Amino acid sequence: MxxxxxxxxxxxxxxxxxxxxxxxxxxxxxxxxxxxxxxxxxxxxxxxxxxxxxxxxxxxxxxxxxxxxxxxxxxxxxxxIDRPLRSEKDFERFAGELIDLTLKAPIGVAATAGSTVSANQKKFRGTLEHAEPKDGVAGWQIVWSDEPAVKPGQKVSKKRVSAPLQALGFTLDEIHSARLAPVVDFKGRKPxxxxxxxxxxxxxxx
Structure with missing residues (x-):
């Protein structure tokens, strides 16, 4: 052996x-x-x-x-707090969390239609969610908004139109690395x- x-x-x-x-x-x-x-x-x-x-x-x-x-x-x-995600089990465990995702290759022109994402972009930060399977392989997507962060004490107009959500689908074979986003919560909510x-x-x- x-x-x-x-x-x-x-x-x-x-x-x-x-x-x-x-x-x-x-x-x-x-x-x-x-x-x-x-x-x-x-x-x-x-x-x-x-x-x-x-x-x-x-x-x-x-x-x-x-x-x-x-x-x-x-x-x-x-x-x-920036725990790496490597296996399917890791992705299942942290579905719904904010992650940093790096693809092996840029998403390309076809994937940028109707979005503000660059065709050369490989790095994304957003919420990890389940998606429709691709060719029998479990599918995942990362969802984010280009809405600028609201600063503490800043007043937001009720007439303000929120930026639309964007989503990018992927499989584990397509990613170079994925980690939990190192965001510290100061409100006492358990991550x-x-x-x-x-x-x-x-x-x-x-």
């Missing part, structure tokens, strides 16, 4: 402990950063805490030592996105 890659080993370890693997990142100096989250449960508020990170860190240290993985420091943490927790980081034992 072929040996697992380090990424596969990390994913199996994280999911085996009952968590979701969000991201694996290697940075300069040998830092191996692993981001985890709680499995999605509809309408449940579940957040990663320091104990969760420490639990995963201890287990990963053990399995990575067995595998002989090369790294100098391991850091396990929860997603930040659907997972809150961050302190990272647990460790160095491999010699």
């Amino acid at each position: 072929a040996s697992l890659s380090t990424n596969d080993t990390i994913e199996q370890t994280v999911t085996g402990l009952g968590y979701d693997l969000v991201d694996i990142e290697r940075t300069g100096g040998g830092l191996l950063r692993v981001t985890i989250d709680m499995p999605y449960v509809k309408d449940a508020e579940q957040f990663i805490n320091a104990e969760d990170c420490e639990k995963v860190t201890r287990q990963l240290q053990f399995v990575l030592e067995v595998e002989g993985a090369a790294y100098s420091r391991l850091e396990v943490s929860s997603p930040g 659907k996105a997972a809150k961050g927790a302190p990272a647990a980081d460790a160095q491999p034992e010699n």
